Amino acid sequence: MGENTAAGKNDYILECQGLSKSFGGTKALQNVELHIRRGEVHALVGENGAGKSTLMKTIIGLYKADSGTMSFEGKPYNVSGPAEAIRKGITMIHQELNPEPHLTVAENIFLHNEDVKGFFLNKKETNRKAREILKEFNFDISSTRLVDDLTLAQAQMIEIIKAVSVNAKMVIMDEPTSSLDNEETEQLFKTIRSLKERGVSVVYISHRMEEIFDICDTVSVFRDGQFIDCKSISEVTPQSLISMMVGREIQNVFSKTDCEIGETVLKVEGLTGKGFQDISFEVHQGEILGFTGLAGAGRSETMRAIFGLDSFVSGKIYMEGKEISNKNPRQAINHGIAMVNEDRRQYGLCLYRSVNENISLPNLWVKQKGLFLNKKREVVENRQIAEMLTVKAASLDEEAIALSGGNQQKVVIAKWLMSNPKVLILDEPTRGVDVGAKSEIHALMCEFAKKGLAVIMISSELPEVMAMSDRLIVYHEGRITGEFRKDEIRSGDVTQEVVLSKEFGDK
Template identity: 60%
Template sequence: MSEQDKNLIFECSGVYKAFGGTQALQDVQLQVKPGSVHALLGENGAGKSTLMKCIIGMYKIDRGTMLYNGEPYMARSTSEALGKGISMIYQELNIEPFLSIADSIFLHREFVSGIFLSKKKQNEEAQRILDDFGFNKKATTLMGELTIAQCQMVEIIKAVSYQANIIIMDEPTSSLDNTETERLFKVIRELRAKGVAIIYISHRMEEIFEVCDEVSIFRDGRYVGYYEIGDVTQDQLISLMVGRSVESVFPKVDCPIGDEAIRVENLSGKGFSDISFSVRKGEIVGLTGLVGSGRSESMKALFGLDPLASGTIYLEGEEVKIPSPRAAIELGIGMVNEDRKNYGLCLHRSVLENISLPNLRASQPKLFLNKKREAKEGGDIAKMVTVKCRSLEDTVYSLSGGNQQKVVVGKWIMSQPKVLILDEPTRGVDVGAKAELHALMSKFAAEGMAIIMISSELPEIMGMSDRVLVYCEGKLIGEIMRADILSGKITQEDILQKEFGA
């Protein structure tokens, strides 16, 4: 073991990192050897990206040690990390559409002569790098003209071009097709042969087995294990990642299920195709799948926020068209968006105004607002979802995340919709508030509401749903009944395998 220790290019141990009250990393460790591809595995929010951002200098660790080539290591900024030979390909692409590929690759380290850019030299150098990669584009092409996958390739080329000793890849293949992925793997193998260490984050199990040498597993901000890839099976990895059983924090109350409330047939649009399912009154249907699997995309399109390419929607048996959220609301469909800040709230307006916004058309038919009625109805809702605030006039901005989420839920239940779509309804909500929101869902279902719930948290999906629909790569690939979950016939591992398309 001690011989191996000397061989490590990077190691960290006892790393802690908290954001506000949330402990993102707890006593985490990682050992990376040069000339190897090291996979990081874990569910969303397990702490993989946080640890990587600590290494690259975006976050500062609270506690713990990091060693790079055996020396204590700390980067205060990404440029410092780059200078020390650590580069990273980010999960979320930041594309500057008006920069050329060459400008993009050499951003912040431009070729200069005196105070002027030496464009010609830069373009030649960039072209040479692109050709080396077999990337069939001119270096002067604008980033805006490339597809997302091509932009991703440019990011990869850029990260590699730093001649780094360690390259961190956070979901590098998320938008690549098979041939591009193959090309990336070829590059990874070449880099490995040159002695570069690669830290590889991916949710795609098969990639990990194809290209990685070793794997560290994270769960809930903690390190749970390390394996050589040859010593472990996919099933073992999945159960290590999940590691929990369905807990009883989900007070799902079974209730009679009524007639069909909504049915969609062959919905297709950007990021999903051929989605068909129906939800009955009183039923909670859970939609699960990886981020980008089409679950949120299809529901946003159903609600009229994004365009629908094709497909038909039946509400209580009648065909309806939903070109805009306004139309959806008028038909009795509400949607709690996963993106609270962008699509959920007007942060600088009051709790009351936020709650009543989608309901004004229905509850305030007169020219002038009946503010008494508004305060009464809004106050009742705020009490029902137990928003904690000084007064209804408080700006939503002044509330905690969990309370903001309750306001979003509140604004959609006020009109008692026939169909309620909840996209990650408990994201960023503490345990207590979570249980309250789950209790509310059961209550609404019991009152005959049809509920579609999207969640990345499998325990939540399995605990709350009468039926689970599994999305994979834009398609619905499976349906699981509650009885099979309760009887233990279907486990979290089974669902996760489906999500990964295994």
């Protein structure tokens, strides 16, 4: 089992032995084991559907194991739900954030742990405590601000602060940096190191290899619902981990295929709006144009304005040389623009609708037969595009919520491809998906470019966006601060450090 066999058993704060869990005929966990030491950062890795989240939800009491045993601090451990798990010292930050949007930052931090004065919430004391915690985390935000007004990255930081403020003995973090920029990620790592010093154990679930090797001490690998191995980080390499995760070698995670670049499709001149100023760029047929920058730099805001989700105050947008005005997404779609949002679960999918319905949703008018939906045509066309994108689902009738993150993303991409776009905007297209699905999505992007689509890719993951872009545009505080060609990046003249300096505003 790797390095855990060599250590004294008394070091373990959590032990899981022989855990199994099935949903219908699907075996989500098969005789799984997990051993977490006190004060260590323990990575859990594996493709989507490998069983990581199911195991964690079993530990916090959202699921009950069919068989197996757990112990925490040397005592038998069974809980009826997350509230009881928190009381015993285990808390979890979920990848799908669940803050209360209409409560303030302070109220969210102390939710279910309120300071009351008689029958009423002691708001003055709650805000005072919240300010102290926010200051401790160097998070410059008002404690009285509504969470609904925060960015996704800010909401994620509030969830992290909330989780570690209850004096937990073990904190489970599921993709905690998926919405954080480099600076916020480093602040999170400082928090994790502080937790280690206090003897708190951290279970760290992530698909980002550089983070695992930066912050984690130990790694457990899962595949197809089974425990594969546990190793010290010093014993493994990124490539060996990937091989264990997928059961095969992926030679190049960033599989960029160069395509012939054609005429200009989309051109933006002097676009200014909320969060961005004087933005000008163009993207061509067969080109993958990358955008990067710190969270809140204005990348997504620019694309939302182009897609008609938000308004802009000045500037012009051209499609194939003709000026257009997208006052709403329907107009953008009619002009040949499609956009995959960064938050697929909130904005990209109807989670409790079928795969078939999700793919059809933006394109129902195309599939009409008179006043009615042409169901036969709908099923045939949706099956064809699902097969083309290798969407793994039991059937097109399966609900989207039952799919892995990578397959959910493919469904979102499928529904927009059905609109036959000329420009495809992909905002964080591989966020929260495993290395296998990530490689597949990169290959699909290249296929789209090969067929003449102009692809715009927004990514906070520098190795990814630098490898996949024909050109890379860098944002800082709403403005473009740099633009690099793929030959400059491949030659080594433009490094990650150079791009980062532009993200921080260097001229």
